[in-house]
């Protein structure tokens with residue numbers, strides 16, 4: 541009788557252990573599936589020395605650019621060169637990795653002569669996003685667009701940025717030129733309208 545009870549207890553314990561294990565396994569596999577669905581991109585700090593020491597960015601818009609450099613190393617080099625004196629808030633590589641050059645509240649020098657919603661000098665009130673590559677030659681990668689949206693969404697919410705204030709470098713430069721037809725102001729297409737439309741339609745799906 542004792543032996544019977546002992547073996548019954550053993551069977552119950554084994555069953556309990558197996559069930560617990562299989563439940564844990566099921567849980568683990570479903571959470572890893574969720575992680576695959578929601579991909580997060582790596583952020584690497586890569587500070588630029590080119591920023592304003594006395595002004596604070598009052599974040600009301602976002603300006604999209606492409607670096608027009610052949611490699612990420614070259615882009616990071618240009619955007620941290622004291623001689624060139626230009627900067628940005630983030631550079632997004634083709635695999636979606638984000639190189640953070642300064643915080644959104646910092647004023648850095650990405651927009652030059654520019655105008656947005658009737659206000660000039662966009663460096664003082666916009667965040668600059670640089671995409672690695674040249675959209676005149678190659679479209680943005682899917683990872684670049686998804687990574688840009690992951691970066692932009694918290695900013696849009698925190699600062700109540702109107703969607704109409706998310707624009708390209710070319711758009712803010714052209715607006716400046718229209719207001720100052722006498723001033724010479726050159727610049728590249730940056731980013732193309734076709735790629736801008738891709739970013740904006742992907743963004744609207746996430747809002």
Ligand SMILES: [Zn+2]
Pocket residue numbers: 604605606650709730
């Ligand atoms: Zn630009």
